[in-house]
Every structure is written in C-alpha cells, then in structure tokens.
Amino acid sequence: MKGLKVVTVTLSTLLLVACASQEPSLDTSLYDGKPIDTLSSEEPPKTEKEAIMRGDTALSAGNVDLALYEYIRSLSFENGQFRDRSLYNIGRIHQSRGNLPLADKAYSLALEENPNNVQVLEQLGSIYSKSGDINQGKSYFLKAINADQIRFGNSETLVSKDLQSSKEVAELKSDAKSPEFAYMGLGVIADLEKDHSLAQAFYKQALSIEPNSAKTLTNVGYSFYMSGDYRKAQRFTLEALDKDPGDDKALNNLALIYLAKGEITRAINVFSRHMDKPEALNNVGYFLILQGKPDQAIPYLQQAIDTKSTYYKVANENLERALALVREGEASDKQ
Template sequence: MIKQYKLLDIKALSRFGLVLLPLLMVACTAVPKEEPELIDNTPPTRQDLYDGSAMHTVTTGNPPKDEADALSRAKHEEQIGNLDQALYLYVQSLDFNANNAQTLYNIARINSIKGNIQLAYLTYNESLAIDPEMMMSHAGLGLINMDKRQHAQARFHLEKAVSLDQKRFNPAVENLGETFYSLDTDSPIRIYNALAILDDLENEHERARRLYRLALDREPHSALIITNLGYSYYLSGNFTLAERYLKQAIQEDPNFDRSWTNLGLVYVRKGLYARALSTLEHTMEPADALNDLGFFLMLEGQYEQAINLFQRAIDESPSYFEQAQKNLKRASLEYASQKAN
C-alpha cells in the first residue's frame, strides 16, 4: 500500500506540474509595486516675498532638493526670461538657508523689475540686515530713493555702493574723495551715473562730471551717459559744451529721445528758436513741439513769442490740444501783466 501511495503522489505531481511550475516561477520573480513618490507642493515659508496673485504661471511640482539646486534652477529661469519662476525658486531656496543675503538681493531685484517696489525695498533692507556691505542692495535702495525723490537717503546708499566698489581696488578706501579708481566689468555703472545725476540736482556739477567721465571710460558709447554729461553742462550754463555732447549722444543713438529734447533746450537758451523747434520735432508731433517750445519761452519771459507758438499748436490740433489752450491763457495773462507794468 505504501508503494501505491507514493506512485499516486508522483502521478499527482506530473498531472499538475505544468500548472505549479509557472506559479512557482512567478512567485520567485515577482517584484512588489513601488509606491508613487509623493511630491511636496508645500509653498515656501517666505510667501511674503512675492505677490501670490501674480504667480499663476509658476510650476510648483518638482521642488528643489537643496539650496544649490534651487539657486541653479532660479538662475536658469531668469536667464530665459521666466522671472516669476525664478523668483519662486529663489524664495524656495530660503527654506534651506534663510540668511543668504545674496539670495535676498536677487529676490528684491526681480521684484523691482516686476514693479513690486515696496517688496523690493523691504527685501533690500533685509539683505543689508544680514550683510551691511552688500553693495548691490545699497545700489537698489539708492535707485528706489531717487525715484521717490528722497535725495538724502539716495545719497547715503549710492555713495555707500560706490565706496564699496572703489574699495575693491584699494581696501584702504573708506569714504569717497576727489580721486576715483578706473571701473571694471564688475563696477555698477548705473550707480555711478545715478550718483552723478544726484550731484547735478544739488548743483555739484564738477563732481557730477567726474563721475560721468568715469562711467564713460568704461562705456564710451553710452548715449544715456553722454546725454547726462551734456545736460550737466547745460545746467551750469555752458551751452557750447552741452551742444557738443548732446550731438555726440545723438550720433551714438539717434533714437534716444532725451538727447534731442535736451538739445532743443540748448537751442532755446541760445535763442535759436527755429532750430529748437525742428530739433524737438525729432521726438514729438509738430503740435507738441510747438507747445513745448512755447512753454520754454514762457518760462524765459518771452510771452509774446510763446503766445504765437501756443496759437500755432492749437491750429495744428484744435480739437484736442487742451494743454496748449491752458498755456495760451497763462501766457496771455502774463503778457498783459508785463505790459501793464
């Protein structure tokens, strides 16, 4: 009986072998399914550093692994013009290192470009709280102060930025003096130009021109800086040099409107009114040029000529030129008062 039992067992195996073998093979080779990786879409901690309502185009998937990854990706997005994505990544990087002054500067800079000036202002200050020697944060604050006509604060930050730049060439430099070291590719040319404008506004024309020339040594073909240098001479009454530099600026960039406008002002002060008018017409419609020239002459006390120009401006554009009508009324009253006296 025992032999018969074993025989039946072997037969059973042979009968079900074709079924059991594949099952055994599957059991040995099967790999358990991996759970899908969870993507952390949690917003960054510092959501106060960007305008959430303007970030609808931002991709929040695939978050950065660490600070270096976030910064690398932020720079790439900025280079290809995706400022919102770059800003979001810079803010994300603060979750890995909250005290990175350079990152805070970059966040402030992008907010400034996007027109979020108050956010930029606060973030520049936060950057300086971590690193008081952050040159470009001083520069950014100085430009904001300039736009707000806060000249004392602007001077503090612009001079600090220029001083820090000069200190790169000579660590002994503490305060700005009369002598400056030549600028290099890392020098913030825009800040030297801004400080020069501030000097011109405060009638420090010689100092302004030193800064303009310093900037021009680095960017000799800048129509903007050449125009500012010419206008500096205009402000101090040197119309010959003003005309020379403004013409040079126009040669560098004939489409830079401010060069033409300032050259028109020079011709007004030189009494060359026909030339002034034709110069202004390079940047505006004839009616606007007539109105603007009339306004300049009115400021010069040339009321009779101003009245004539305002009337011509109205004739050029009678239906909508309200400003010329107002100027004509003002000039007529001033002229009547002048004759009465």
Template sequence: MKRISLLLAMTAVLSGCQTMGPEPELNTRSVYSGDNSLLYQVRKQASSADQAMQMAEMAYQAGDLDQSLYQYLRAIELEPKRYEALVGVGRIHRERGNTQLAEMAFGEVLTNQPDNLDALAEMGMLRLAQRDHKGAQDLLFKAVELDQRRLGSDKGSPHDVAALKVDSKSPLKVYNALGVLADLNNDFPLSEAYYRLAMLIEPRSVLVQNSLGYSYYMAGQWPDAERTYQRGISYDASYKPLWRNYGLLLARMGRYEEALSAFEQISNRAQASNDVGYVCLLEGKLDDAEQFFRSAIEQSPAHYDMAWENLKRVQQVRRIRQMGGNPNSVAAIPPSAPAVQ
C-alpha cells in the first residue's frame, strides 16, 4: 500500500469511520485542506519534522491521542523516512484496538529497518494481544538480542535471564511483555525474573508494578500482590489498570468495602458495586453477589442493564443448586489481563 493510502486510512479512523471502502486517489494536500480542520491547523503549526515529533510526544503524554496521531502524520509528511513517527502512529492504533492499522505501520517500519527496536517491541506486544504467543516471543527475543548487542554482552540470551544486562536505555516494554508472556504460560519464577530486569530499567514504573502484582495474584501470592499494587499506586495513582486489578484482588480476599473504593477510582459507584458482585458470583457467594447487584441497580435503575443480567445469573445458579445440578456452572473468575502498554 502506498504511504498516502496509509495516511488516508488512519485519517478515516480518526474521522469516526468504522469501515473503509475503496481508497480514494487523493493527494496529501486535499487530505489536509480546510481552515477549520484539525489537520490543517496542525500543518500550519508544525514547520519541521522535529517540531511535529515534539508536539506528538507531548500530546501523547497528555492523553490527547487524536492530536498526537495528527502530529505524527505531519512528521511523516515532512520527512517520509521518519520511522519513529510511524512507530508512534502504530502504537496509538494498537492501544485503540485498530489492529490492522497498527500492523500496517509496524510492518512498514520493519520492512525498511528490520532491527528497529521500538517497532519490534510494539509488534511483539501486538502479537501478544492477538494471543499469538510464538510470534510475540520471536519478536521480543529479537529485541532482547539487539539490546544485549548494544550493551556489548556476548553472554546475554533471552533463554538465560540471569545473564541478561539492562540499563536505562533498554526497552522496558520488551522485558515487561516477556514477563507477561511467562505469566500466560504459568511460569511465575521466569515472569518475576523479567519484571525484576524491567524494574532495573525504570524502578518506579507503574506498568511493571501492575504486571508483577498480577503475577503474584495468579500465583496465589495475594499478600505480595497487595503490597505490589500499593507500591504502584504510590508511584502513579492515575493508572487505571492497576486500580482494577487491585479491586479484583481485594474482592477475592473478601474485603468488599476496600474493593468498592478501589473500583470507584476508575468508575462510578454503580459499576463498582456490579464488579464486586460479579466476583462474589464467580466465587459462589450468591447472597453477597445479590446484595451488590441490587445496590448497583438502586444507584442506576434506568441504565444499569448489566447488573440486572448478573442478578438473573444469581437466580439461575440458585435454581440449578436447588435442582441438584452443578453449582460451579459459572466460569472461574477471569483475571484482568496484564497491561503491556
């Protein structure tokens, strides 16, 4: 696909298009035309690729992904071989779940720069999200090998974590993602070893604290998980995935009021009550589950369809029990997937 088609496709997603038809034969100027369009404003603001990259990174850190994406596209327009900008474009699409566009961006970078560490890391995380564990491992291992080569380590191998070296320039996301991959394979000692490496790269990374806490949670080491989540919160209390995992842990431990408070950091009281109720339901604590679902409904009676559906599940499980059926008819609790962003 031509680069202009890639830009057009990405712009279409930003415009709210859920499906894309045949790609129009438009030039770059026509895409950016119009004084009232954000693209046109960006074109007037960023006069160099370096300036566009700086603005893109600032917007990304501020959570303004639309502005960040436009700025990355502006950098590519000004400097077509600015592959770090294309990695940024792919990262945003990966985080938004636009898999095809993310793959397109990372694929183009790796076609031109097969050893681009950032692109390897991002494509590896994309494969991990797609549950392609072998594909993810191959990409992430290649990134580790490149990092070890940069550090001048001839002994460092992804298969021998104890021999790996890292520094502040090492790709945090790569080592964190390898920890997540080990967790998915129930190899908790290996995952912890990768997370320890990641913490050497960035000691106060909330991403790594969340992943390590999740690992302890999956391994049944709940006190360790709690301490790790609390440490992560002390680093950055705005990180939503951590609060959700912390809430799940507290609910599993039967500390419902604390779980409600944790969930309320990322949602309203009705949603928090529903989440705690769902944990109770999955653990077979039907009376507690019913109490939390009814509380959620009372707080949002007109709009909280999910709580009604979950309350029906409680009643179904009760009927099954009364009929002598399988009381474990509800699936085991699915822990929140570890974040790899």
C-alpha cells in the first residue's frame, strides 16, 4: 500500500508538470487565489488576446480567481501589446479585494510598460491618498491628468505645473475617457488644504466627465458647505441624493447644512432617515457644539438621554461638555 501511494503522488505530479509544459512559464507572484490547478481544464490560450478575452469573460461571470489567472497568463507571451492593460486589470482585482501590496506591484509593473497609462496612474493616486500619503497621491493624480492632456495633444502639459489656480484647471481638455477620479481626488485634497475655489474647479471638471456622479456631487456640496455657501451646498447635496437616496455621507452633509442654516428640525429629520431618533438627537447636539452653539445643543442631548438609555453614556458626555462650555461662556461674560 505504501508503494502504491508513492506511485500515485508521482503520477499526479507528472501530470501537473505535463500540463504546465504546454504553455509558457508563468510568473505567479501576482496570483492570490485558490489553487491554480482547480481553475480550468481548458487548453492553454494560444495568444495574448485570447488570454485577455478569457479573463474578461471570467470576470464578467464573477469568477475572479480564474480572471486573475487568465490575465497573468496573458503576460507570459513575448512582445505582448497589452501588458499594461492586463496588469491594470490584475491591480484592480487585488485592489477590490483589499490586497494593496499586490495591487501596487501590478500597477508599478504596468507603468514600466506604459508610463502614461491614465487608469493606472489614477488608481495609484487613489491608493496613496486613502492610505494617508496625500503628497504621493496628489502626484499620481497630476500625472494621470498630465497623461490625459498628452492624449489630447495639449502642448501645455502639467509636467512643470502643480495646478494652483482655478483658471489653469478650467483650461484643461477632457472627455468621457478622462480621469474623473483624479480630478475628484485633487478636489478633495484642495478642500483639505482649505482652497475651496480650486477644489470646486476640479469637481467641475469631474462633473463634465460624469455629470451623474453622486460621489462628486456630494463632494461639491460639502466643499460649498465648508466655504459657507449653504445655498449651493444644499443644491448639490440634494442633487447627489436624487442620484443615490441612501448615501449616508450625503445625508449627513445635508443635515449639517440644515444645522448651519438654523433649521434644526429638518436636520433631525434627515439624520433620522438612516439612524434611530436618539442617535439623530445626539448627533444634532454634538454638531451644534462643534458649531459653537452649546446652549442650543443641551435640550437635544437631554432628549437623546431620555429617549433611549443605551445612548445615555455618549449623549451624557456630550451634555456635560455643552454645559461646561456654557458655564465658561457665562464666566467670561462676567469678567
């Protein structure tokens, strides 16, 4: 019996080697999924295009591991014409799974093949920005836009620019293929740097590429909220909610806008659309404190405490803070 087991394992190994020998050697360092030998029993692809088509088909069918494997297979063909695109697809799969090191590796290899791949540059900007490396993220977003301007034959590219004015942004060319998320990402960064007019110029470009983007509309609304233009903030935020009524971020922003306008009841109603009433009351109290209105916050925090005991601790801490701020204000008035 022991001898039989050894023979079986040996034959199995020989079969795998035989299968592998039918196609070019694969570099599986970019693969992260279930065992490759369980993915497909089809003959190996004969061309780069066939491998990519198989990957596209598998991806559309939801077979992500097989798609990843087929895209990696496409890289094994010498003098491939679409290597950067395959590497982009590989990067997107890893990025969607949260495997950022492999996504970054795939994208970096793609840029070696084509330094002006707009989609790759855009995704690298997104990865670095979300990880907290704002400067690196900004750099990749600018490179994505620069590459897009090269596509248009725009002689005034961004190689020596940092896009520091709304006029410069407005002069850029764009179409449906332009990097919407790079423009939006630069808008978010400009808002973080408190340059709201520049941020709004970037968002305008993003909306010219995709006018129905709820995410961009939400960011535009928040940008106007931060700059104190509550009328425009409300208009864009409501437009975002028209596209995606359940967007939590847009709902929160709309509630903040109503609070800034002094429309507290409307703010409570908006918060209550995606949280229970005590939490909505606590949120109203909390944000009124942040807006420098601790005296107005007190009754809403007390209602939150009275309505649901599970919010007692959080709401009570906010209430204590509000009362302390009110006492400090009264003491300073007497001096």
